[in-house]
Amino acid sequence: MKHVLLFLGPTLMIFFGLQVMSSVPVTFLLFYGWLFGVPFVDMIVLKRNTWRDTFRQIGLGTNRPNMYHGVLTGLLSFFTIIVAGYFFHSLLFDKDDLQNLLVQWDFSGNLVVLLILVLLVINPFLEEIYWRGYLFKKLGGKQTKRTMILLTSLFYSLYHFLSIIPLFSWPYNIAMILPVFLAGMIWGYMRDKSNSLMGSIVSHILADSGIMAVYLLFLK
Template identity: 55%
Template sequence: MKLLFLLFGPTCMLFLGLQIGSSVPLAFLLFYGWLAFIPLYHLFLRREEKLQESLQQLGFAFNRKNVVVGTATGILSFLLILLSGYVFSSTLFDPTALASLLTRWQFTGDLTGWLIAILILINPILEEVYWRGYLLHKLSSGRKTSYAIFWTSLFYSLYHLLSVIPLFSAPYNVMMIIPVFAAGLIWGYLRTRQGSLIGSIISHMLADTGIMTVYLLFLS
């Protein structure tokens, strides 16, 4: 029950912010507040292990190969996203509907630059710490690593449906969850294979940069 609570929590926060509150700033506050609070509570309030042990469990350990592979996969993701945006943006998006949706979600005006910065710089760190750090370690306890990678990737993909379905044109909106799930598998593999979260964070950051670049170049 506790694990289900942790797995569904981010989706619930994003649902409250986007679908109920119709506000990206509110969604960010609830969503990132959850992602930050749970690992911090484990690190500093419960203190089940020593701080250094907890940080290692989360994946905060430097591994040169992990950084290199993470950077390479991130650059590849960035280029693929940019190319897809250039070739398929007119097919994947309805510009009028997208502009209306972003206005309703308050992803406009003076806040836009700050929201983009959060998505590029803060989002990859908090998502990776929560999914590939905290929960991946928790699910791996007494279970196969592949089990933990699959389920964290699945629930990581779940809340993306709340954003990609309204943003993309049908039927591509549902299909767009596939690369999100695949990215979760890759980042989970990187984390467990090389014992570090840093490569996954770098890769995730470059992928999100690609998404925001497509938005700025072809959609805004």
């Protein structure tokens, strides 16, 4: 039951913030509060690990091949997203509906720059630390590595449904979850093979940068 809550917690935070409160800032507070707070309470407060031991256990160590793979996969994701956005943004999005939805979610005005910075700086670190760091540590020895990668990728993808479905036009909103799941699998594989999160974090930053670039170039 405890593991079920760990898997579903981020989705519940997104659901409450977006679907109930209809606010991106509130969603960020709830979502990132969960991603940071749960590992912190478990590993630092309850288990009394030092910060150094915690960083080591969740994979925050450098590994040169892992960093190279992170840069390469991240750049591939970045340019693929930009090219797809350039050619297909008119099919994937209804610009007027998207802008109205973002205003409804409080993703507008002076907050936009701050929220984009959160997505580019905080989001990749906390998502990778939670899914490919903390939960890999939590499931280690209880599940096979393939099962860990699959489970974390599935539940990582789950809460993206709540933001992707309203943002994209039908039926592309359903198909867009597939790249999210694939990214989770790739980042999980990289984490497993190198025992390091840093390459996944770099790749995640570049992928999110591509998404934000599409928004700023073609949709804003």
